[in-house]
Amino acid sequence: MFKHALTRGISANFSDATVMLSLVEPIDVALAVRQHGVYVEALRELGLETTELAPAEAFPDGCFVEDCAVLVDGVALITRPGTPSRRGEEATIAGALAGSHRIATMEAPATLEGGDCMRIGQRIFVGRSSRTNEAGIRRLAEVFAPQGIEVVPVRVPEGTLHLKCVCSPLPGDQVLLAEGTIPSGSFPGLEVHLIPMEEAYAGNCVAVGNTAIIPGGFPRTRMVLEAAGFNTMLLDLSEIRKADGSLTCLSLIW
Numbered sequence: 059m060f061k062h063a064l065t066r067g068i069s070a071n072f073s074d075a076t077v078m079l080s081l082v083e084p085i086d087v088a089l090a091v092r093q094h095g096v097y098v099e100a101l102r103e104l105g106l107e108t109t110e111l112a113p114a115e116a117f118p119d120g121c122f123v124e125d126c127a128v129l130v131d132g133v134a135l136i137t138r139p140g141t142p143s144r145r146g147e148e149a150t151i152a153g154a155l156a157g158s159h160r161i162a163t164m165e166a167p168a169t170l171e172g173g174d175c176m177r178i179g180q181r182i183f184v185g186r187s188s189r190t191n192e193a194g195i196r197r198l199a200e201v202f203a204p205q206g207i208e209v210v211p212v213r214v215p216e217g218t219l220h221l222k223c224v225c226s227p228l229p230g231d232q233v234l235l236a237e238g239t240i241p242s243g244s245f246p247g248l249e250v251h252l253i254p255m256e257e258a259y260a261g262n263c264v265a266v267g268n269t270a271i272i273p274g275g276f277p278r279t280r281m282v283l284e285a286a287g288f289n290t291m292l293l294d295l296s297e298i299r300k301a302d303g304s305l306t307c308l309s310l311i312w
């Protein structure tokens with residue numbers, strides 16, 4: 059069961075966040091700050107002790123802390139983000155985790171982002187994406203092998219930023235997955251809860267115990283999760299989504 063969460067506030071320069079497609083509507087930074095505050099509050103309501111780092115003006119994407127580290131049982135692998143504009147974010151994350159984790163690092167040419175890493179039991183499914191390369195995957199396997207972790211690469215569909223843009227872990231060998239994105243057979247031995255492709259954005263949820271935080275506006279996903287026995291908490295993520303962000307990206311939880 060998760061006990062802690064690390065987050066970082068929204069940068070004053072959040073409207074300059076890296077995006078895959080040009081924005082149709084500008085990001086409302088003040089609204090993003092409020093949405094982020096509600097997110098942190100939701101983590102607290104779920105019983106997590108939260109540490110919030112101050113926003114970093116130099117890093118418009120700095121709130122997406124998940125990408126900067128992969129955590130397994132007291133070890134933190136600090137990543138080397140695949141996008142040059144995000145390099146440097148990971149240093150403050152390493153500092154924040156140093157008190158609670160043994161720190162491991164990775165060197166060029168390896169790149170890896172936490173959004174591509176989905177731990178379920180003793181496996182980490184890792185996306186081969188534009189952000190995560192083979193050297194990054196090898197380093198992930200090397201760091202966590204002593205803890206009995208098996209690293210399982212999964213191809214991320216074209217045009218999808220990270221593995222967890224379309225799927226996310228649920229407690230107890232279960233996974234939430236958007237239909238038509240990644241084949242269910244990529245997750246052998248897991249109970250796969252499928253949601254319709256048009257709700258793929260909600261494939262990224264944060265589940266703590268039997269409660270799943272999901273983005274508002276995805277009724278079929280809510281039904282799937284509730285039918286699977288989860289309570290759901292709905293959050294408005296409109297501004298976070300404009301920056302290609304979703305729920306898991308906004309925290310590191312352990």
Ligand code: CIR
Pocket residue numbers: 075076077078119122124125141144172173174219220222223301302303304306307
């Ligand atoms: C980026 O392109 O890196 C950010 N704008 C969004 C990162 C989202 N992170 C995640 O899904 N883990």
